[in-house]
Amino acid sequence: MSTSVPQGLPPTPYLRVDPVRLRHKIRRVAERADAAGVALRPHVKTHKCVEVAKLQRAAGADGITVATLGEAETFARHGFDDIFIAYPLWLDEVSARRMRDLLGHARVTIGVDSPEGAAEAGRHLGERVRALVEVDCGHHRSGVQPRAAGTLAVTAARAGLDVRGVFTFPGHSYAAGRTGEAAVDEARALAEAAERLRVAGIEPVVLSGGSTPSLSMSDTGVLTELRPGVYVFGDAQQWELGTMSPDDVALTCRSTVVSHSNGRLVLDAGSKSLGADRAPWATGYGRLLEHPEARIVLLSEHHAVADLAGTPLPPIGSRVDVVPNHVCNAVNLADTLYVEDAGVLTAWPVVARGQNG
Amino acid sequence: MSTSVPQGLPPTPYLRVDPVRLRHKIRRVAERADAAGVALRPHVKTHKCVEVAKLQRAAGADGITVATLGEAETFARHGFDDIFIAYPLWLDEVSARRMRDLLGHARVTIGVDSPEGAAEAGRHLGERVRALVEVDCGHHRSGVQPRAAGTLAVTAARAGLDVRGVFTFPGHSYAAGRTGEAAVDEARALAEAAERLRVAGIEPVVLSGGSTPSLSMSDTGVLTELRPGVYVFGDAQQWELGTMSPDDVALTCRSTVVSHSNGRLVLDAGSKSLGADRAPWATGYGRLLEHPEARIVLLSEHHAVADLAGTPLPPIGSRVDVVPNHVCNAVNLADTLYVEDAGVLTAWPVVARGQNG
Numbered sequence: 001m002s003t004s005v006p007q008g009l010p011p012t013p014y015l016r017v018d019p020v021r022l023r024h025k026i027r028r029v030a031e032r033a034d035a036a037g038v039a040l041r042p043h044v045k046t047h048k049c050v051e052v053a054k055l056q057r058a059a060g061a062d063g064i065t066v067a068t069l070g071e072a073e074t075f076a077r078h079g080f081d082d083i084f085i086a087y088p089l090w091l092d093e094v095s096a097r098r099m100r101d102l103l104g105h106a107r108v109t110i111g112v113d114s115p116e117g118a119a120e121a122g123r124h125l126g127e128r129v130r131a132l133v134e135v136d137c138g139h140h141r142s143g144v145q146p147r148a149a150g151t152l153a154v155t156a157a158r159a160g161l162d163v164r165g166v167f168t169f170p171g172h173s174y175a176a177g178r179t180g181e182a183a184v185d186e187a188r189a190l191a192e193a194a195e196r197l198r199v200a201g202i203e204p205v206v207l208s209g210g211s212t213p214s215l216s217m218s219d220t221g222v223l224t225e226l227r228p229g230v231y232v233f234g235d236a237q238q239w240e241l242g243t244m245s246p247d248d249v250a251l252t253c254r255s256t257v258v259s260h261s262n263g264r265l266v267l268d269a270g271s272k273s274l275g276a277d278r279a280p281w282a283t284g285y286g287r288l289l290e291h292p293e294a295r296i297v298l299l300s301e302h303h304a305v306a307d308l309a310g311t312p313l314p315p316i317g318s319r320v321d322v323v324p325n326h327v328c329n330a331v332n333l334a335d336t337l338y339v340e341d342a343g344v345l346t347a348w349p350v351v352a353r354g355q356n357g
Numbered sequence: 358m359s360t361s362v363p364q365g366l367p368p369t370p371y372l373r374v375d376p377v378r379l380r381h382k383i384r385r386v387a388e389r390a391d392a393a394g395v396a397l398r399p400h401v402k403t404h405k406c407v408e409v410a411k412l413q414r415a416a417g418a419d420g421i422t423v424a425t426l427g428e429a430e431t432f433a434r435h436g437f438d439d440i441f442i443a444y445p446l447w448l449d450e451v452s453a454r455r456m457r458d459l460l461g462h463a464r465v466t467i468g469v470d471s472p473e474g475a476a477e478a479g480r481h482l483g484e485r486v487r488a489l490v491e492v493d494c495g496h497h498r499s500g501v502q503p504r505a506a507g508t509l510a511v512t513a514a515r516a517g518l519d520v521r522g523v524f525t526f527p528g529h530s531y532a533a534g535r536t537g538e539a540a541v542d543e544a545r546a547l548a549e550a551a552e553r554l555r556v557a558g559i560e561p562v563v564l565s566g567g568s569t570p571s572l573s574m575s576d577t578g579v580l581t582e583l584r585p586g587v588y589v590f591g592d593a594q595q596w597e598l599g600t601m602s603p604d605d606v607a608l609t610c611r612s613t614v615v616s617h618s619n620g621r622l623v624l625d626a627g628s629k630s631l632g633a634d635r636a637p638w639a640t641g642y643g644r645l646l647e648h649p650e651a652r653i654v655l656l657s658e659h660h661a662v663a664d665l666a667g668t669p670l671p672p673i674g675s676r677v678d679v680v681p682n683h684v685c686n687a688v689n690l691a692d693t694l695y696v697e698d699a700g701v702l703t704a705w706p707v708v709a710r711g712q713n714g
Contacts, residue, residue, distance in 0.1 A: 008451070010714065011426070011427070011451065011452060011455075011714030012714055013713050013714060014714065045658060067658060067659045068659060069368070070368070087615070087659060088615050088616050088623075089615070090613050090614070090615050090625070090673065090674050092674070094365075094368065095368060098368075113616050113618055114616055114617060114618075114673055116672070116673040116674060117615065117616070117673060117674075120674065136618060136619065140618075140619050140655070140662075141618065141623070141655055141657060141660050141662055142615070142616045142618045142623050142660060142662075143616075143618055144618070171657065256447050257447070258444075258445050258446070258447050258474065258499070259445050259470050259471055259474070259499045259500075260471060261470055261471075261493060261497075261498065261499045261500055261501070262493065262497050266445075266498070266499050268447070268713075268714070270713075271632070271634065271683075271686055272685075272686065272689050272711075272713055273713045275628070275632075275633055276632055276633040276634040276635075276683070276686060277628065277633040278633075278635070298497070298498055300498060300528065301402060301424060301685055301686065301689075302424045302425060302444060302713065303498050303499060305497075305498055305499075315473070316447065316471055316473040316474060317447050317449070317473060317474075317477065326628075326633070328629075328658055329628055329629065329633060329658065332629050332658075332690065333689065333690070333711065333713075334711065335711055354629075354690060354691065354692055356370050356625075356627075356629055356630045356659065356690075357367065357368030357369055357370060357371065357625070
């Protein structure tokens with residue numbers, strides 16, 4: 001539940017949400033999905049926050065996506081009743097018991113990418129749970145090759161699962177210049193995998209994909225569902241990939257200048273508030289919203305050292321907004337998001353923070 | 358307060374502490390400091406856990422080091438009454454009020470590295486608070502150059518602070534082959550800075566340094582105090598720097614094998630449980646305790662993809678212990694550390710988790 005913050009601003013560093021930008025982005029992506037005739041099932045791992053998920057639902061989201069059973073339980077407790085756990089879950093006795101409880105409150109779909117995982121899920125849960133076969137479209141993380149999707153779907157169905165289709169994550173869209181290519185790979189892999197299901201006698205109702213960088217390029221002639229996460233806030237990765245303008249960034253880490261050591265800007269944000277993410281193509285450990293020329297060249301737990309390329313340093317004691325490289329990991333470090341709306345500060349709890357299992 | 362865990366093991370991924378290794382390492386470092394005649398003031402940011410700090414105190418630690426005011430408040434509430442906040446704090450009205458409350462419960466020392474920071478701290482707190490001048494010995498993060506320490510010490514003393522000496526962090530010890538060099542830089546910088554204080558008429562009582570990689574090389578003829586943090590648990594960085602054997606690692610992230618996609622091991626640990634740290638010299642995103650040949654080649658929020666160099670993959674559904682690259686960031690993602698001692702599982706709360714401000 002959101003609460004107002006009567007004591008004033010929290011100590012820095014803290015995560016600050018711009019609600020106007022947030023609502024605008026949620027509405028825009030929902031409208032695009034609607035216009036393209038595909039379902040939108042946002043990944044709530046980015047915000048882990050009921051208030052944001054409610055805005056997404058109000059804008060027309062068709063259920064939510066989560067990464068873990070713990071996240072699913074948290075959102076089900078808050079009334080979300082159509083949940084896709086986009087992950088090749090391993091269900092042992094304990095997690096199967098949790099899953100049975102969850103199925104009493106929500107329609108749940110899980111991912112499968114191995115005969116072992118499918119057999120174990122089927123043995124524990126049978127047709128009470130829906131499943132999508134995970135396909136690797138080029139990110140090479142998890143998932144089977146598209147040509148193997150039919151065989152795995154049959155194994156899963158024989159194990160008792162209600163197989164509804166296929167899903168993929170075009171994570172290789174997170175690289176400069178590869179975004180369009182990843183969207184092509186996504187459509188091709190989902191189309192081939194769906195065809196393999198059909199040949200095997202299982203009708204694929206869901207062809208699910210989507211990532212924030214490739215979102216505008218996903219082939220909605222093939223896909224039936226999109227699962228973007230980061231789009232609600234944006235981050236320095238999206239800024240540097242060119243898939244989002246800094247004017248669109250809706251979450252920053254407000255920090256204090258604590259030093260000008262060695263002629264550089266030293267902020268009290270660090271890897272314990274921003275996350276330590278740095279993709280090989282990133283130009284630093286995060287960006288400064290009001291100083292596009294700046295680069296965070298050194299990051300430790302409570303220091304972000306920025307080189308301001310010769311421009312004047314904001315004074316010691318002043319406040320600076322840092323754009324984290326990867327917003328999902330920054331949010332997962334905070335217990336609260338602070339929302340400034342028309343001069344009123346509201347605290348949104350990150351209810352699913354740390355729900356990794 | 359630690360509690361036993363009657364329900365059995367938590368869901369993976371979770372952080373697991375080996376208490377025998379932990380106690381051994383705490384005792385060994387305390388004995389070395391004692392033998393060298395220097396104070397040991399461990400940095401509790403690594404564990405953020407009262408149970409571990411109590412073991413350090415029982416082994417002879419002379420107070421504790423923290424990075425933030427929030428960490429200081431947390432440990433003061435648990436009876437720790439001699440606290441060094443090794444950070445160039447900016448004290449505004451709100452944090453100065455918190456600091457005054459804290460001073461009612463503990464002797465507190467803060468860091469200063471700018472005239473502005475010293476003036477603001479002095480204006481709010483005066484001689485109720487002790488201060489050490491921070492010196493940059495080569496890490497180039499925060500701190501003044503050693504030759505400037507005398508001038509800043511005088512400024513801080515005139516602002517009303519009780520200046521007790523100098524401190525540094527030889528963070529450039531975190532690089533293969535530079536550990537010994539960093540220890541030499543540390544001693545040289547502290548000695549020069551202390552001499553500058555003396556010349557300026559301020560007797561330096563404390564010359565504080567230390568980092569886990571350089572710990573055995575710190576010049577205890579110069580330093581009066583050591584502030585290591587990571588040594589209690591160890592991590593993959595220490596393993597790869599050669600400053601700790603894997604047999605000495607006391608904290609792992611226990612994870613489940615969820616897939617064999619593309620012939621690689623896919624674990625349910627990811628950047629939301631391990632942290633995303635990867636130093637330029639690291640060979641991957643973490644190591645596997647029982648598979649020294651393995652490298653985590655791809656890390657996302659809930660997937661760690663390991664290449665096992667052709668050795669057989671542990672089966673899907675089995676458990677694997679991951680050694681995080683940087684243990685401080687892994688601990689700060691967890692609410693609980695699970696301690697297995699002679700078959701009994703105990704939960705230690707990470708009480709200062711997320712206390713960034």
